[in-house]
Amino acid sequence: AQSVAQPEDQVNVAxxxxxxxxxxxxxxxxxxxxxxxxxxxxxxxxLLKYITGDNLVKGSxxxxxxFNKSQTSFHLKxxxxxxxxxxLYFCAVRTLGSGANNLFFGTGTRLTVIP
Amino acid sequence: xxxxxxxxxxxxxxxxxxxxxxxxxxxxxxxMYWYRQDxxxxxxxxYYSQIVNDFQKGDIAEGYSVSREKxxxxxLTVTSAQKNPTAFYLCASSLAGQTxxxxxxxxxxxxxxxx
Numbered sequence: 001a002q003s004v005a006q007p008e009d010q011v012n013v014a015x016x017x018x019x020x021x022x023x024x025x026x027x028x029x030x031x032x033x034x035x036x037x038x039x040x041x042x043x044x045x046x047l048l049k050y051i052t053g054d055n056l057v058k059g060s061x062x063x064x065x066x067f068n069k070s071q072t073s074f075h076l077k078x079x080x081x082x083x084x085x086x087x088l089y090f091c092a093v094r095t096l097g098s099g100a101n102n103l104f105f106g107t108g109t110r111l112t113v114i115p
Numbered sequence: 116x117x118x119x120x121x122x123x124x125x126x127x128x129x130x131x132x133x134x135x136x137x138x139x140x141x142x143x144x145x146x147m148y149w150y151r152q153d154x155x156x157x158x159x160x161x162y163y164s165q166i167v168n169d170f171q172k173g174d175i176a177e178g179y180s181v182s183r184e185k186x187x188x189x190x191l192t193v194t195s196a197q198k199n200p201t202a203f204y205l206c207a208s209s210l211a212g213q214t215x216x217x218x219x220x221x222x223x224x225x226x227x228x229x230x
Contacts (some may be wrong), residue, residue: 004157034218043119043205043221044158051216090157099165100146100209100219101173105157 002027004093004106012112013081021076021109023091030096033074034103035065038088047089050074061085081113117142119222121206126227128193128200136191136225138206145211147189148219151175152203161204164189165211193227201229 003026013019025031032051036044048059055067065076076089091106119140128134140147146165150158160173164183178197183189189208193200203226207219 009155032216041224041226043223044219045221046218049216049218099212100215101148101160101163101171103219107155107157
């Protein structure tokens with residue numbers, strides 16, 4: 001079985017400070033990992049993904065994430081937070097060789113950037 | 116511009132009524148999905164379709180029905196059998212196949228409220 005944990009329901013950070021949104025996963029096999037962002041009453045927007053290769057992946061809007069196989073983590077980071085980054089962030093995982101219908105989402109972390 | 120269009124954005128329903136949510140995509144994607152989003156929970160898969168005239172149940176299909184008569188369209192009907200239909204519904208699409216490693220593309224969502 002596969003699962004995703006986002007241990008923090010809420011993360012607050014001051015504008016200009018670095019931000020981290022945590023994600024850990026559990027899969028049987030090699031993982032495909034994704035981060036999505038959702039603004040109020042909107043659909044999800046893709047930020048970045050890890051499939052294979054370099055453990056540090058860069059995505060949209062200055063976000064990046066580091067894949068750590070030993071810790072089964074895929075934390076989302078940004079060096080300097082903007083007020084406009086305030087949103088709901090979802091981590092998702094599926095396994096290598098499974099269809100996209102097998103994508104499993106975490107419960108989401110609400111990021112608030114304080115001016 | 117290519118994308119996914121969901122309608123209506125907001126819908127109110129009386130108990131005992133069926134309602135149909137529309138989802139249209141012009142991305143030429145073979146696969147389409149319906150997710151349900153509730154506060155504090157991750158997205159849960161209702162139904163998915165990998166090809167026209169074929170669809171499969173997801174994790175929470177009870178009380179829902181779908182059709183896939185055209186590649187571009189994947190409407191979702193919330194029937195009176197769905198015990199707790201008030202939720203935010205998201206439609207998504209992607210290329211199909213087990214080897215697909217990309218992301219899902221989401222619509223803007225439909226918020227259904229049962230009065």
